[in-house]
Amino acid sequence: MKNNTNFFERIAEIIKYKGFRSVHDFAINGLGYSSSEKLNRLKREGTKPSYDILEDIANKFDEINVNWLLTGRESMLKRGSVFPRGKEIITVPINVHRKTADPVREIQDVPLYDLEATAGLVELFKGTSSEAVLDRIRIPGIANCDGGVYVKGDSMYPLLKSGDIVLYKEITLDKIFWGEMYLLSIKIDDWSEYITVKFVQKSELGDNYIKLVSQNQHHQPKDMLMEHINAIALIRASIRLHN
Structure with a gap:
């Protein structure tokens, strides 16, 4: 080459x-x-x-x-x-240099959730009824995923656009891999949350903060108190539908 x-x-x-x-x-x-x-x-x-x-x-x-x-x-x-191409998830044979230790599954059946049919990301992670499952996605060759949701907004464009699907694995805040992409629920007040997909980086403000970074340069990075993160999940794969 x-x-x-x-x-x-x-x-x-x-x-x-x-x-x-x-x-x-x-x-x-x-x-x-x-x-x-x-x-x-x-x-x-x-x-x-x-x-x-x-x-x-x-x-x-x-x-x-x-x-x-x-x-x-x-x-x-x-x-x-693992990376997206069209509406497929393209995978190649697994190398030992993976950040997570959980095994890659030959095939798995991942539920695609409707976030509007749940009470938010926190409740979704606790377990939700079958009414919130829009469909199921069968996908080979990636590590375990808890579910998939549709992306909204343009903050991660062009890497992700509104209507794309992301497959996620729920984690805890002490398991963050800096620089990776995450699905997050951010506390706005006692009754509402803001759900977003962002890159998570270390914050210059100290260990009590994380920096949320968009792919779209029109969206400015934002430092967020970790105590305001209600839920977080590592993005394992994305699917884009062109037609």
Whole structure:
């Protein structure tokens, strides 16, 4: 496979894939650097990456194929990564470098829920009646999912658009993988919640906060108190219907 990109362009692809807003955001919140200088110097033609940059990206984002990062050959994601294509979920044989330890299932039957037929995400996670199940999705080759819901709004566009389906696995706040995409219920007051899909990053305000980041650059990041998160689930896969 011919290498048509340089190293900095491949970093830009990772930034887009992971939902960071800029090289600076990726350097600070993704790699833990104090500035983006080490990455920005790679824009200069002929500049080669240092070993520590390669090591940092490989350690922080273990789904990234280091051979692709270094040479541009093969694909960006290691074997076993899951990504959408049209209305299918495309999977390839599973690699050991997965963030979660739960086993991949050969096939599973995932319920698709109507959030409007429930009392919100918290009640959905507690268990809901069959009346809230719109349909069931049979899908191979991914780890266990608790359910699926339709996406609303444009905050994750173009990665997700309104009407797409996301398949999720409920987790607790102490199990967050920083930089990944999550389905969240945010407390507005004692009677209402705001349900959204966002990238979750560490907040500069301290351990009591998380930063919610949109793919759509017209939506500004927002720091949120963790105590205001009623429920959270890791997004395992997405499905887009084009027609």
